[in-house]
Amino acid sequence: MAKRLSPEEEDLFSKIITERQMSGVLLFGRFLALKGLITDEDIFNARMFQKAQNRRLGELAVVRGLLTEDDVNRLLVYQEESGILFGELAVSLGFLSHDQLMSLLKYADEANIFFGEALVSLGILDHFVMKENLGVFQRLTLGNTEYNA
Numbered sequence: 001m002a003k004r005l006s007p008e009e010e011d012l013f014s015k016i017i018t019e020r021q022m023s024g025v026l027l028f029g030r031f032l033a034l035k036g037l038i039t040d041e042d043i044f045n046a047r048m049f050q051k052a053q054n055r056r057l058g059e060l061a062v063v064r065g066l067l068t069e070d071d072v073n074r075l076l077v078y079q080e081e082s083g084i085l086f087g088e089l090a091v092s093l094g095f096l097s098h099d100q101l102m103s104l105l106k107y108a109d110e111a112n113i114f115f116g117e118a119l120v121s122l123g124i125l126d127h128f129v130m131k132e133n134l135g136v137f138q139r140l141t142l143g144n145t146e147y148n149a
Contacts, residue, residue: 028115031137038124046118054112057086060104061096071095 029043038046055063058072067075067090079089087105090096096104116134119125 026141028134028137031140032119032125032133035133037129037133038119042119042122042124045122046115046124049118049122050113050115053118055108057104057108060108060111061090061100064104064107066100066104067095 029038029046032038033040033043058067058075061067062069062072075086075090075093075095078084078093079086082089084092087096087101091098091101113121116125116130120127120130
């Protein structure tokens with residue numbers, strides 16, 4: 001189930017992580033790795049799991065019957081040329097209404113697997129350990145004084 005990183009992938013992933021650290025952005029996975037709870041390989045595998053599980057907005061629109069595959073492909077071409085977010089573009093070009101976009105975004109948010117959930121699903125971390133550390137991470141990075149599970 002979990003993929004071992006090749007030496008080249010390990011080197012590339014290490015460089016990406018170093019760049020993130022240099023920019024002052026601390027992500028939850030890096031926080032857990034710094035605590036010694038997970039490895040860089042675990043981070044990579046959890047991200048790959050998320051990528052496989054989480055659907056893009058266009059895919060969700062097709063599944064819900066709001067767009068066709070052709071509509072999505074057209075919008076993706078427009079998006080590449082304009083740099084505008086997929087949903088904003090779909091509304092501005094009349095492919096979706098604002099209400100349809102809001103409904104899709106809500107559905108996507110509810111259906112997406114977060115990084116911590118991916119770690120638990122893969123058996124890398126126990127649910128309790130993940131939740132406890134997420135609370136600490138949120139307090140440190142967001143200045144939260146209380147933790148909401």
